[in-house]
Amino acid sequence: MNDVARLPSVQTAREWWRGAAIYQIYPRSFADTNGDGIGDLPGITAHLDHVASLGVDAIWLSPFFTSPMLDFGYDVADYCDVDPIFGTLDDFDALVARAHTLGLKVLIDQVYSHSSDRHPWFLESRADRTNPKADWYVWADAKPDGTPPNNWQSVFGGPAWTWSAPRRQYYMHNFLPEQPQLHMHLPAVQDAMLDVAKFWLDRGVDGFRIDAINFSMHDPALTDNPPAPAGPRTRSFDFQQHIHNQSQPQIPAFLERLRVLLDKYGATFTVAEVGGPSPEAEMHAFTQGDRRLNSAYGFNFLYADKLTPALVRDALAQWPDAPGTGWPSWAFENHDAPRAISRWAAPQHRDTFARMKLMLLISLRGNIFLYNGEELGLTQVDIPFDALRDPEAIANWPLTLSRDGARTPMPWRQDANDHAGFSSGTPWLPIGADHLALAVDRQDGDPESLLNLTRHLLAFRRSSDALMCGDARVIEASETVLAIERSAPDETVLCVFNMSPEPVEWRPVQPDRWRTEETVGHVTDWRFGGYAAVIARRV
Known part of the structure; x- marks a missing residue:
């Protein structure tokens, strides 16, 4: 690994969260x-x-x-x-x-x-159909045969509807029955x-x-x-x-x-x-x-x-x-x-x-x-x-x-x-x-x-404009190799990954234009060991 402690932080004007x-x-x-x-x-x-x-x-x-x-x-x-x-x-x-x-x-x-079904809003909503929060959750009448209003299913399994006796209606829940759906409309x-x-x-x-x-x-x-x-x-x-x-x-x-x-x-x-x-x-x-x-x-x-x-x-x-x-x-x-x-x-x-x-x-x-x-x-x-x-x-x-x-x-x-x-x-x-x-x-x-x-x-x-907020261009995506070029106005870096456990060789079009900055795994002259990777900067 190269020592990045002396590299300056990115100074490009940007929101704090962009690239965070x-x-x-x-x-x-x-x-x-x-x-x-x-x-x-x-x-x-x-x-x-x-x-x-x-x-x-x-x-x-x-x-x-x-x-x-x-x-x-x-x-x-x-x-x-x-x-x-x-x-x-x-x-x-x-x-x-x-x-x-x-x-x-x-x-x-x-x-x-x-x-939660224990939230005071829901406790009030389920009490009857006329209270101030009666429509704060998704309620619907049963079908004539008593089954749920439609065929919607819950992420956690079973119908997305549970019967509530006080309202004599079903309430909707996309997740657990104890997670009633808010009427966000x-x-x-x-x-x-x-x-x-x-x-x-x-x-x-x-x-x-x-x-x-x-x-x-x-x-x-x-x-x-x-x-x-x-x-x-x-x-x-x-x-x-x-x-x-x-x-x-x-x-x-x-x-x-x-x-x-x-x-x-x-x-x-x-x-x-x-x-x-x-x-x-x-x-x-x-x-x-x-x-x-x-x-x-x-x-x-x-x-x-x-x-x-x-x-x-x-x-x-x-x-x-x-x-x-x-x-x-x-x-x-x-x-x-x-x-x-x-x-x-x-x-x-x-x-x-x-x-x-x-x-x-x-x-x-x-x-x-x-x-x-x-x-x-x-x-x-x-x-x-x-x-x-x-x-x-x-x-x-x-x-x-x-x-x-x-x-x-x-x-x-x-x-x-x-x-x-x-x-x-x-x-x-x-x-x-x-x-x-x-x-x-x-x-x-x-x-x-x-x-x-x-x-x-x-x-x-954090030291690289290109990595923090530059654009990205995938220049190779084979069965085993991924190569991404990241570019900012004053910097271009090449990120190459061997995404397989077997060694591979991959070279950019002009290898001498790139200076290796970071490596993981075994990388020598664009020959990559299993799961090895390199980040190089254009010179």
């Missing part, structure tokens, strides 16, 4: 300070020095709001408070203050498609959610990651969804094309209202999660121009079972550097997907693959997300059925791979006696058997570790 590296923290699994086996906000605050040492620009906190935790915080019972298992609002304020002192922006989740509901956003902006947050935004509105006519073409089907949800229960054309108008609020607070950032088999049109609509969201990400990589040059080429092609086109964000791992290193590499190649994967991530045009533990090379943990906590995995066992395996506790110390430094109590999920050897304290002192490579490559990315 954002570190996702899953609060339940980051660090526990009170011994209950569940991570908390003080635990995050205590370890922000580690996060800052990586060289990231911001943190994204997964939900910590008041919740019965049936979907681990994405079933919100109070949008404007901290669940006691995570701490208090004072703890949150202390976290934000410490993050800002360290130069880290703070993003938090916003869940605009549904709440209503201006009053939108106003309430904007008030939630304002509450957190006033507390100092720098922006939002917006959960499942394409699920936030439904077709008011309740039109049946058409059947899906033949393909993999592990859930009833997979049998339909989800045209009417989500992805409605009114969503961008709400995002424009949100953007007006955010712009009052200055340099904020918003990124949308957009799921589905073909989310690009929606991601572009949600980020179009300068009146909606700043960025969006889909599941191009998160659910891919193999990392290939073609996958990267096709993903980048969806985000051309063209006027009016939004700015992309990319994640290889998060709390909803199996660890990439376990999906994409055989066990004997994981060490070299993890280094190539990291160099690829820092080479992509857009914002990049690192999921806690990704900087350590954490693998997916095999959670037995009797230890599962993930409602989707439990409902669809054994056909849906558990998300719990990517949510296991962060290993801070290589010490099994104190649960890897995560908690003095029994962790809510087991520590991965191979994770102790990957612990922060072990890697921190090893200059060749993946942790220190992460710090190094993020520093290199």
Whole structure:
């Protein structure tokens, strides 16, 4: 590795978030300070020095709001408070203050498609059909035979409708029955959610990651969804094309209202999660121009079972550097997907693959997300059925791979006696058997570790105009080799990856015009060992 410590930071005038590296923290699994086996906000605050040492620009906190935790915080019972298992609002304020002192922006989740069924809004709404919040959720009469209003299916299995005796109606839920669908078409509901956003902006947050935004509105006519073409089907949800229960054309108008609020607070950032088999049109609509969201990400990589040059080429092609086109964000791992290193590499190649994967991530045009533990090379943990906590995995066992395996506790110390430094109590999920050897304290002192490579490559990315905000051109995407040229007005870099375990040779058209800056794996004169990569600068 070359020493980048003396390289200047990028000076190009740009928004702080453009090209940013954002570190996702899953609060339940980051660090526990009170011994209950569940991570908390003080635990995050205590370890922000580690996060800052990586060289990231911001943190994204997964939900910590008041919740019965049936979907681990994405079933919100109070949008404007901290669940006691995570701490208090004072703890949150202390976290934000410490993050800002360290130069880290703070993003938090916003869940605009549904709440918990224990939220006071829903308790009032379900009481009868005449109360002030009667239409704040999606209610519908049964068919004459008593069956649900239409054929919509839930992501977690079964009909997207549950009968409520007090109303003598069904209510809609795209996820768990305990996550009733908010009626986001209503201006009053939108106003309430904007008030939630304002509450957190006033507390100092720098922006939002917006959960499942394409699920936030439904077709008011309740039109049946058409059947899906033949393909993999592990859930009833997979049998339909989800045209009417989500992805409605009114969503961008709400995002424009949100953007007006955010712009009052200055340099904020918003990124949308957009799921589905073909989310690009929606991601572009949600980020179009300068009146909606700043960025969006889909599941191009998160659910891919193999990392290939073609996958990267096709993903980048969806985000051309063209006027009016939004700015992309990319994640290889998060709390909803199996660890990439376990999906994409055989066990004997994981060490070299993890280094190539990291160099690829820092080479992509857009914002990049690192999921806690990704900087350590954490693998997916095999959670037995009797230890599962993930409602989707439990409902669809054994056909849906558990998300719990990517949510296991962060290993801070290589010490099994104190649960890897995560908690003095029994962790809510087991520590991965191979994770102790990957612990922060072990890697921190090893200059060749993946942790220190992460710090190094993020520093290199920040020193490069081309990597931070330049355009991207894929010049090779063969079966094994990916080559991307990144260009800014004063700099052009070439990023070449051997995405196979076997050696390959690949040369640019004029090899002598490129000076090698960074390598991972074995690279000699454009001959690449298995999972090797190089970044070169044009001279």
